Amino acid sequence: MTAPLFEKVALIGIGLIGSSIAINIRDRGLAREVAVATRREATLRRAEELRLGTSFHLDPAEAVRDADLVILCLPVGSCGAAAAAIAPHLKPGAIVSDVGSVKGAVVDQMRPHLPAHVHFVPGHPIAGTEQSGPDAGFLELFENRWTILTPLPDTDEAATERLRALWLATGAMVEVMTPEHHDLVLAIVSHVPHLIAYNIVGTAADLETVTQSEVIKFSASGFRDFTRIAASDPTMWRDIFLTNRDAVLEMLARFSEDLASLQRAIRWGDGDALFDLFTRTRAIRRSIVQAGQDTEEANFGRLKPRRDPWNEGAPGE
Amino acid sequence: MTAPLFEKVALIGIGLIGSSIAINIRDRGLAREVAVATRREATLRRAEELRLGTSFHLDPAEAVRDADLVILCLPVGSCGAAAAAIAPHLKPGAIVSDVGSVKGAVVDQMRPHLPAHVHFVPGHPIAGTEQSGPDAGFLELFENRWTILTPLPDTDEAATERLRALWLATGAMVEVMTPEHHDLVLAIVSHVPHLIAYNIVGTAADLETVTQSEVIKFSASGFRDFTRIAASDPTMWRDIFLTNRDAVLEMLARFSEDLASLQRAIRWGDGDALFDLFTRTRAIRRSIVQAGQDTEEANFGRLKPRRDPWNEGAPGE
Known part of the structure; x- marks a missing residue:
């Protein structure tokens, strides 16, 4: 020391x-x-x-x-x-x-x-x-x-x-x-990702055609990743969105524009547009792992799940 | 056996x-x-x-x-x-x-x-x-x-x-x-979450004001979680969106509607609306952990990151 x-x-x-x-x-x-x-x-x-x-x-x-x-x-x-x-x-x-x-x-x-x-x-x-x-x-x-x-x-x-x-x-x-550049960077790498995570969890909870219990049971198919981020401290995150308003709204507009274009590709069956994006995004994941900013283990190296106590007759026990 | x-x-x-x-x-x-x-x-x-x-x-x-x-x-x-x-x-x-x-x-x-x-x-x-x-x-x-x-x-x-x-x-x-109900459930717990993960990663990669290297460096603030999902197999996911089009578009419309309302809350400084949603979503995370469908460890119990080889003068070495 x-x-x-x-x-x-x-x-x-x-x-x-x-x-x-x-x-x-x-x-x-x-x-x-x-x-x-x-x-x-x-x-x-x-x-x-x-x-x-x-x-x-x-x-x-x-x-x-x-x-x-x-x-x-x-x-x-x-x-x-x-x-x-x-x-x-x-x-x-x-x-x-x-x-x-x-x-x-x-x-x-x-x-x-x-x-x-x-x-x-x-x-x-x-x-x-x-x-x-x-x-x-x-x-x-x-x-x-x-x-x-x-x-x-x-x-x-x-x-x-x-x-x-x-x-x-x-x-x-x-x-x-500079503070200004910081706020732009964080809007896209952190604030908008948190916002859409909060949003999808809210949307799923409010559906009439799919029950909340189904959302929870089948969450391992992607949804559960978003719920981790959407469990972040509510006060802290309220304050972030209120105080970084302009940068968040700017990045959110870009996100929504891109999403509308994806939506159009789905509606019109443009498989190539989808495939191109999905290939590009894979490369960014590799760069993040390469830069030591995330683990390369599948599923983040998640620990094994505990058994569901509500399913007493569950198989294999 | x-x-x-x-x-x-x-x-x-x-x-x-x-x-x-x-x-x-x-x-x-x-x-x-x-x-x-x-x-x-x-x-x-x-x-x-x-x-x-x-x-x-x-x-x-x-x-x-x-x-x-x-x-x-x-x-x-x-x-x-x-x-x-x-x-x-x-x-x-x-x-x-x-x-x-x-x-x-x-x-x-x-x-x-x-x-x-x-x-x-x-x-x-x-x-x-x-x-x-x-x-x-x-x-x-x-x-x-x-x-x-x-x-x-x-x-x-x-x-x-x-x-x-x-x-x-x-x-x-x-x-x-039924197959129909399956497709609705999966649209919300899996297909739309994958779509918005692919989308945010694409948006971040295309910005002019924030570089791709910044997106990668600062990804531990939320973004990296999305890149895991956005690294899923491109062919498999193209096919999913092309073949579950109607349910995906229906759920996506709900997502976008809710996002527009959040955007409005941010624009007009409605902190209570944000706080209420962020509290509600936390409870859903708890239910998923409770149901044994995810780990309760912080950060999914992610393994420790490897050192960044590009930062040779990095501290602590």
């Missing part, structure tokens, strides 16, 4: 991302002190039981005192109010960051509150699972995943480099881009 | 499903003889190397001779021609089945060719991976998954029961329904 990168880090919010950062700092010795703040008392107690920090606070203003680095690990929609609450208590020279999935809106909401004597470096680790809360965090979450930093034109470069060092230490790779 | 269920089974086609059936018959002793037929010589040789049968044929007519059970394990679009080719050589009293993902069209295409002295019981195991070919098969593929049988009104019940016994012996659960 080398010398810690920071004396004191404050984590405001301790869900999946916050707790994974906390575990990294603790297990890799990246800071001497970690102050954890969260609004809900039960969550704070759980964070303490899990030893996710060295001090625990209901009031974020208290947590950020003397911190060299403050990371807001909150749904995007809560970042403005949190910035306002901590602003008067920030140490001069402190780095302030976040982990939100939208960057333009976070900059707009936080920046007006932050004093000139701190360094604001917004960030976004492209990592996660469908689970949430302080128990969901784990050490390897960021390993071999990208973290995007979106410093502003006037951000001190040394501050960006210090934050980059922290992310690199978690096993992440780091890329720097 | 009990007495075999059949004397001789003929498998026409030896891809993922055919080879998984072959392995089940061999390892569980479900038949004395298994004749494997496939059109491509290289595939036939590979099937022989893998010991997937007891005899191997390029001509399906030869394979079905004296078989008590013939299963077409082919893309839906090839079933009609295959039925015509084998029809004159079928043994009286033989059971003829298939594993196609569409049932109405398979019945329409096969039935006219089949002689009155055989029993036609169309079938569809709701199981698979994104991989194809004789090497993709494995013993556990059907375990705890549903197989749907769609006998016709005049099908002999005893034939349906004998086929059910074979599927039960592979570890599958069996449900019987």
Whole structure:
């Protein structure tokens, strides 16, 4: 273990991302002190039981005192109010960051509150699972995943480099881009995919001709993949769609245009158009596996399913 | 091991499903003889190397001779021609089945060719991976998954029961329904999900504002889940959309209608509508895990990613 990168880090919010950062700092010795703040008392107690920090606070203003680095690990929609609450208590020279999935809106909401004597470096680790809360965090979450930093034109470069060092230490790779470009990229690789996953699950649940129990029983034919994504945290995702509206609507328009063209190919029996697309998409899957961003195991290497307890007379038992 | 269920089974086609059936018959002793037929010589040789049968044929007519059970394990679009080719050589009293993902069209295409002295019981195991070919098969593929049988009104019940016994012996659960209902159910749980996965991957690949390399790098944020499904066999899926056109278009219309309403909620900032849907969909995920149709592990219990060889200076190495 080398010398810690920071004396004191404050984590405001301790869900999946916050707790994974906390575990990294603790297990890799990246800071001497970690102050954890969260609004809900039960969550704070759980964070303490899990030893996710060295001090625990209901009031974020208290947590950020003397911190060299403050990371807001909150749904995007809560970042403005949190910035306002901590602003008067920030140490001069402190780095302030976040982990939100939208960057333009976070900059707009936080920046007006932050004093000139701190360094604001917004960030976004492209990592996660469908689970949430302080128990969901784990050490390897960021390993071999990208973290995007979106410093502003006037951000001190040394501050960006210090934050980059922290992310690199978690096993992440780091890329720097503008908030605007980040929001476009994430709209297509994350936000629209989540939206259509939520949507197909909703559509399936509302049919009259196919029962919900049939949808569940036969879900291994494709549907179940979408339900994992559609089980993501509702508050976090509501905020993402409300705050990255323009980029999401732009990408959604492209998606719908392409879908209409596929629909037409099906209606008119244009098998070649279908075959061409289905061949092209296969190559992209290969590139993702090649780039180490997904496993090559069939079905993601899914663990064997448990037996269905509702089918007691099931075969083979 | 009990007495075999059949004397001789003929498998026409030896891809993922055919080879998984072959392995089940061999390892569980479900038949004395298994004749494997496939059109491509290289595939036939590979099937022989893998010991997937007891005899191997390029001509399906030869394979079905004296078989008590013939299963077409082919893309839906090839079933009609295959039925015509084998029809004159079928043994009286033989059971003829298939594993196609569409049932109405398979019945329409096969039935006219089949002689009155055989029993036609169309079938569809709701199981698979994104991989194809004789090497993709494995013993556990059907375990705890549903197989749907769609006998016709005049099908002999005893034939349906004998086929059910074979599927039960592979570890599958069996449900019987009409071909029409099967096609509606599969349109929503499988065909439309595949279509929108293919579509989003195509949309992302065609953007000018976001590069393909960015799409691949940041795919762990949701996109990669869709690429697995969009890597499924192009021929098989072209045939599915061409042959289950009406049900797919019907379900697709519902999907698009719902998506338009979500789009409107985003445009007008209706956070409550988004939050309500995102909460409802979470419950469906829970039901699927509860029913044993998916793992409860985060990220499907994905295996750890390999390191990206293109990032040699990557952190943590």
